Each structure stands twice: as structure tokens, then as C-alpha cells.
Amino acid sequence: MKYEFNLEREYDMIAIGRACIDLNAVEYNRPMEETMTFHKYVGGSPANIAIGSSKLGLKAGFIGKLADDQHGRFIKQYMKSVGIDTSNMVVDTEGHKTGLAFTEIKSPEECSILMYRDDVADLYLSPSEVNEDYIKKAKILLVSGTALAKSPSREAVLKAVRLAKQNDVKIVFELDYRPYTWESTEETAVYYSLVAEQSNVVIGTRDEFNVMENVQVGNNEDRIRYLFNYSPDLIVIKHGVEGSYAYAKSGETFRGHAYLTKVLKTFGAGDSFASAFLYALVTGKEIDSALKYASASAAIVVSKHSSSEAMPTVEEIEQLIAEHEAKQYC
Numbered sequence: 001m002k003y004e005f006n007l008e009r010e011y012d013m014i015a016i017g018r019a020c021i022d023l024n025a026v027e028y029n030r031p032m033e034e035t036m037t038f039h040k041y042v043g044g045s046p047a048n049i050a051i052g053s054s055k056l057g058l059k060a061g062f063i064g065k066l067a068d069d070q071h072g073r074f075i076k077q078y079m080k081s082v083g084i085d086t087s088n089m090v091v092d093t094e095g096h097k098t099g100l101a102f103t104e105i106k107s108p109e110e111c112s113i114l115m116y117r118d119d120v121a122d123l124y125l126s127p128s129e130v131n132e133d134y135i136k137k138a139k140i141l142l143v144s145g146t147a148l149a150k151s152p153s154r155e156a157v158l159k160a161v162r163l164a165k166q167n168d169v170k171i172v173f174e175l176d177y178r179p180y181t182w183e184s185t186e187e188t189a190v191y192y193s194l195v196a197e198q199s200n201v202v203i204g205t206r207d208e209f210n211v212m213e214n215v216q217v218g219n220n221e222d223r224i225r226y227l228f229n230y231s232p233d234l235i236v237i238k239h240g241v242e243g244s245y246a247y248a249k250s251g252e253t254f255r256g257h258a259y260l261t262k263v264l265k266t267f268g269a270g271d272s273f274a275s276a277f278l279y280a281l282v283t284g285k286e287i288d289s290a291l292k293y294a295s296a297s298a299a300i301v302v303s304k305h306s307s308s309e310a311m312p313t314v315e316e317i318e319q320l321i322a323e324h325e326a327k328q329y330c
């Protein structure tokens, strides 16, 4: 099964949300208390997805707000350098700062992220900074759930969603749940459900779907049945190293398997998964094949140090898939 897009569009994807800084521990396999040096990368889930898609050859744009400082300028320059259109990345004029994510790599299984996100510029994107003429140039509007956490970014995203719906732009909602940006899980569930019901494609981990449902332990089948009453026609639920499922409204279910690899750190998996999944859909691949691209892309990124710069090329992804398929037939 293939997924259809409006092909008469200049941009394959426009992402909305945060573009921030990741500071990844250089001395890994130890707690952050003992880490003295960090490597700087562009980060933030929607930025990572746009970067990953652009590296795969999609034409990507970004809607967001950057701090008027050295970090903001670094982010814009890096995103431009990988081919992303930054014309709709506005600069904050009120002194808000860039979000920082320090990553701790204690072991390949034990990674965590320490976020500095008080009063960050990205959450000050306002509805007036979301431009219909830009959104209607896209095949996909990629929405990050974290951008719904606070006003005015929340309203900016809701406006973007409405404009996408009015202009036949497919809305892909990446749940991207970051607990510390929200007041409560009740609040998250309200906004996640609101946007998921209006989206065409919803992507998240099982835990993130639990947050949307506001339950401890949810069930894939119940949630997809519920969401298929609304706009979604494709729902992807990720289960970490156990792999992923894509559910189509037409009734088909597709299973994605994780590609075993030498893991350096676990974060970055979700963003690399989404960028390659969307690349595969936009380039007309079948959904089961899109899950292979996604899983291979994630396996490559978890074996490397960063989330953004480590995003693979199409050749690297296809080589990994081919190697795995060759092994299966040996």
C-alpha cells in the first residue's frame, strides 16, 4: 500500500516546532556528573526530522522561532547548510533563549536528556508568524507535539493545522512527548487528542499514545479504532527495539522490525525513524518498505554520536536493508 500526496507542491515537508541545541557527552559510558566535555549539534525533534529528510533528498522547510543570539544563528546557518528553507524561521525580539538538551550516555541502554527549556524562544512562535502562503506549498506539515505545550506556540500550531487542512496538505503528527514542558498529563492528553484527530498520519511510541489516551497501559487496537473515526488514515506506533506497527485505515497492518546494531546511545531513534519513513512515503514506496527505511535509519543513528548530524543518506539506509535481507536468505 502506498500513501498519496498532492504532487504539485514545492516542498515535500514543512516542519513546525523547535530547533534547538543538543550538547552530547563526549566522554560517554559515564554519568553526566563526570562528563566534562560536550559536542554541540543542532537538535530538537522537528529540526532533526527536517534535517534527516533533507539529507535524504526531500525539499524541507521549517516554521519556528529562534533566539537572537549565537545559538540561534548557529541553528539557522546549520539548517541552511543542509538544504532546509529557513525563510519562515523568525527571530525572537524579546530576549528568549535557545533550548538546550544535555545528553547523558551512561551505557548503550541507559541514556537520558537533561533539558534547559525555561522560557525558550521556540515556544513564543505566534499565530501571526504562521503564513498560509508558505504552508500551502507543502505536501506534508510535520507537527511536533512539544510545540503544543505552551501558548502562543500552541495557537501557532493549531493555526498551521487548520491552514494545512484547508490547503490539502497532509498533517503528520509526531507526538514527541517531553514531560517537563507540560503542566500535567491531563493537559497533554487534551491537546494531543485534538491534533491527532485532525491529522492524517500519527506517529508515536506506545508510551506517547498512553499519554494521549491519559492511561497507564493502552492498547494499539483500541486507539487506532478510535482515531480512524476522525482524519487519520495511517497510524504508526513504535515499540523501541521491539520494532513498530503501521496501521492503515483500509484495515492493513504492517510490522517493522528493528535492525540490531552496535548501539552507542538510544536517543535520536524516533527522529531518524520519522524522517526516513516520510522520505519513503513521499517517494512512493510501499508502507512495509517505508518501515524498513525507518528502522534502518534509526539503527544507523543509534550507533552514532548525534541525532542530527548522524542522519544517514539513502545509500547508507539501502545498504543496511540489503545486508539484512542477504543475511536472512543465507
Ligand SMILES: Nc1ncnc2c1ncn2[C@@H]1O[C@H](COP(=O)(O)OP(=O)(O)OP(=O)(O)O)[C@@H](O)[C@H]1O
Pocket (backbone or CB within 6 Å): 205, 238, 239, 240, 241, 242, 243, 244, 256, 257, 258, 259, 260, 261, 263, 266, 267, 268, 269, 270, 271, 273, 294, 295, 296, 298, 299, 302
Ligand atoms: N536499540 C536499538 N537498536 C536498533 N534500532 C532501534 C533501537 N531502539 C530503537 N530502534 C528503532 O527506532 C525505532 C523508534 O524507536 P523508539 O520506539 O525508541 O522511538 P522514540 O522513543 O521516539 O525514540 P527517541 O529515543 O529518539 O525518543 C524503533 O521502532 C526501532 O526500529
Ligand SMILES: O=C(O)C[C@@H](O)[C@H](O)C(=O)CO
Pocket (backbone or CB within 6 Å): 020, 022, 042, 043, 044, 045, 046, 048, 101, 113, 267, 268, 269, 270, 271, 306, 307, 308
Ligand atoms: O528533541 C529534543 O529536543 C532533543 C533531541 O534533539 C535529542 O537529540 C533527542 O532526544 C532525539 O530524540
